[in-house]
Amino acid sequence: MSLHIYDTSTRAIREFVPVEAGRASIYLCGATVQAPPHIGHIRSGVNFDVLRRWMARSGYEVTFCRNVTDIDDKIIRVSAEESVPWFVVAERNQRAFAWAYDTLGCLPPTVEPRATGHVPEMITLMERLIERGHAYASGGDVYFDVRSYEERYGSLSNQKLDNMRPAADTDDESCKRDPRDFALWKGAKPGEPTWPTPWGPGRPGWHLECSAMATKYLGPTFDIHGGGIDLIFPHHENEIAQSQAAGDGFAHYWMHNGMLKIGAEKMSKSLGNSLLIPDMVQKVRPVELRYYLAAPHYRSSIDYSEEALLEAAAAYQRIEGFVTRAAEVIHDVDAHAPLPQAFADALDDDLGTPQALAVVHEVVREGNVALARGDKEAVARLLAETQNMLDVLGLDPRSPQWRGTGSDLSPVVDALVAVALEQRKAARERKDYAAADAIRDQLAAAGITVEDTPHGPRWELSR
Numbered sequence: 001m002s003l004h005i006y007d008t009s010t011r012a013i014r015e016f017v018p019v020e021a022g023r024a025s026i027y028l029c030g031a032t033v034q035a036p037p038h039i040g041h042i043r044s045g046v047n048f049d050v051l052r053r054w055m056a057r058s059g060y061e062v063t064f065c066r067n068v069t070d071i072d073d074k075i076i077r078v079s080a081e082e083s084v085p086w087f088v089v090a091e092r093n094q095r096a097f098a099w100a101y102d103t104l105g106c107l108p109p110t111v112e113p114r115a116t117g118h119v120p121e122m123i124t125l126m127e128r129l130i131e132r133g134h135a136y137a138s139g140g141d142v143y144f145d146v147r148s149y150e151e152r153y154g155s156l157s158n159q160k161l162d163n164m165r166p167a168a169d170t171d172d173e174s175c176k177r178d179p180r181d182f183a184l185w186k187g188a189k190p191g192e193p194t195w196p197t198p199w200g201p202g203r204p205g206w207h208l209e210c211s212a213m214a215t216k217y218l219g220p221t222f223d224i225h226g227g228g229i230d231l232i233f234p235h236h237e238n239e240i241a242q243s244q245a246a247g248d249g250f251a252h253y254w255m256h257n258g259m260l261k262i263g264a265e266k267m268s269k270s271l272g273n274s275l276l277i278p279d280m281v282q283k284v285r286p287v288e289l290r291y292y293l294a295a296p297h298y299r300s301s302i303d304y305s306e307e308a309l310l311e312a313a314a315a316y317q318r319i320e321g322f323v324t325r326a327a328e329v330i331h332d333v334d335a336h337a338p339l340p341q342a343f344a345d346a347l348d349d350d351l352g353t354p355q356a357l358a359v360v361h362e363v364v365r366e367g368n369v370a371l372a373r374g375d376k377e378a379v380a381r382l383l384a385e386t387q388n389m390l391d392v393l394g395l396d397p398r399s400p401q402w403r404g405t406g407s408d409l410s411p412v413v414d415a416l417v418a419v420a421l422e423q424r425k426a427a428r429e430r431k432d433y434a435a436a437d438a439i440r441d442q443l444a445a446a447g448i449t450v451e452d453t454p455h456g457p458r459w460e461l462s463r
Contacts, residue, residue, distance in 0.1 A: 001348045003058060005224075006299060008232060008254040009156050009240075013350055018223050019252060024060040026052060027214040027251065029227035029235070030067045030112070032206075033093035034074035037100045038274040039293065039304070040260035040267035046290055047257045047298040047351075048226050049106040050393055054347045057339075057392050065217045066109040068094055070116050072206050076192055086193055100277040104290045105394045105401045113213045115204055119195045121212035122204055125246055126184050126197075134245040137199040139175040140187025144238065146180050149245050156240055156254060157233035167234065169205065182238050184208045207238035211250070214239075221249030229256040229299075230266070258301040267304070275304065287402045288313035291395055294353055315361070319386070320397045322364045325371055326383040327398060328458060337384035339392070353393070360389050417448060421457050424450075 003016040018024050028048045031041065045066075055062050070090040079086040094114075102108075126142050129135035134148045146153050150161050166179035170186070173179055183205040188194040194201035214222065227236065236254065243250040260267050267274060280289050283306065292312035296302050327333075340363065346355035363385050370378035390396035397403070420439055427435040440450050443459070450459045 001345050003055070003348045004350060005253055005255060006350050008256050011158070014253065016223075016253065018060070019219075019221055022059070022061060024055045024062045024224070025218040025222040026055075026062065026064045026224045026226060027210070027218055027222060028064070028066045028109075029210060029225075029231055030069070031094065031097040032069040032072055032074060033090045033097060034072070034078050035274075036093055036096035036276055038267055038276050039280055039289070040275075041097070042100050042104055042106075042277060043260050043293045043302070044226070044228050044257050045101050045106045046104055046293045046394075048255075050294055050298075050353060051224075051226075051255075051351055052107065053392050053394060054351065062110070063218060064107075064110045065214065066112055067210060067213050068097075068112060068114045069206065069209065070094060070114045071193060071203055072115075080191070096277075103277065103281060103286045104293070105287065107394075111217050113217065115209040115213070116193075118209065118212050118216065119197075119204065121216050122185070122208050123197050125208065125212050125215075125242070126199075128246040129184070129242060132245060132247070134242075135184060136177065138177075139172060140200045140202060141170060141175055141183055142185035142197075142199055143176055143181040144184055144242050144245075145177060146182070146241070147178055149241050152244070153241050154237065156237045159233065159237075182207060182234065184242065207235055207242065210235070211239050211243040211246075211248075215243065215248055215250070220247075222251060224253045224255055225251035226255045226257070229258055232256060255298075257298045258296075260302045260304055262304050280309075284309060284313040287395060287397065288316050291316040294393055294395070295357055297354055298351055316395070319360060319364050319390070319395075322367050322371070323383065323386060323390075323397050324458070324460065325453070326367055326379050326386075328453070328456075329371070329376060330380045330383050333380075333387050333398075334384045335388065335391075337381070337388055339388055340385055343389050343392075347392070356389070356393070360386060360393075363389070417443065417459055421450070421459070424457070 004013050005016055006012070007014045026048065028044065031037065052062050052064050071086065075086055075089050078089045082089065126135060129144065130137070130142075133145070135142055135144050146161060153161055154164065161180065164180050166173070167182040169183045170176070185197060185199065185205055185208065186202050188201040193203055195203060214225065225236065225239070240250060284292070289309075292309050293302075295312060340359050343356050343359040346352040346359060349355070363382055367379060367382035367386060370382055387396050387398060391399065394401075420443055424436045424439040427433070427439065443450055447461055448459050449461070450457050
């Protein structure tokens, strides 16, 4: 089976056939950086990170572009409320997003363009649209003329133009030919940042920037455009209209992840129900939070509860426990061992992570049985399968991401615990069980759990 994905534009599962054989190009609508990220924002990053990893494992050379919207109405509003420059708001929150992506194990994008760095490309796109009769300048603004594209406008969101609500993206609707026309460029206003254009100074509209950046880095026609389901209309609908009206093929497939909710409410800062990433990684470890976000199907909605979060953490710990115990027996894992066919089939079927994780858990159960009966050959095979599957999902507990690298204190802790365990072993050998227990209790007080196994003591940080 080859990769098949649900395409929002056709409302059907389609086989993935890349624009260029052997290569895959993905554009993901990234952060609008008016506030720090909650887990609803980062879910999209995790979902598309799994897609990217699976495509790479399937043999594609992947170009992954994830943009940053660093200027828009919301950022300007926060800037005014806090009496700080707009770029301070944008930079502060962009760093928070970058930290969150890294903390949850998302691979860095191939390129991460910012809107404010691509005004020349936006100007060129507007010129092309005006020349083709699809856009017009009015009152210092530039608008897309939806009537000029009426026969195709609304195809992504499955709407008719006459049933659509006004764009409501300007203070003066009289500048528009039709209230549903959307702003490509907004004329200068006092106190707002501006860039020069042939139609006067101003700043980008929200939709224009993504079309300009996607085609700059991925070409006029590329494979996949992704984002949250809440972006289908108007953002992605408008991207398609302005890009194809200008003559670009744009995205061949549209993928949208579901929302994360608390009760019936979409998670949002305005509703006061945000669960920010720094707070979440105090409840569970980052890898466990990633498991929680990756485990449901990407198109499904998630109704957040702390109980479900802790259940996901426990499920991951069962996988981690097998990997840790098996690695004490098998030291060299075959990173090129074939994946179970059921796992590959699950991911090829519209990135079916629930079914893929079911395969992981089944292999882990088999691995625990093999460990119990001392079948080293079976343990080696099942450990390799487990770690390779987890690598695709970004969840391998033995990867540098989750073990800690660089200037951390892991080697020091390893060495100190090893000394303590040697002293405990010596105490037990001389039958000084009180001293052995005291060492174990001291380690426990320091947050280190010791487990005696047939292969000797093993330790881990207490959860």
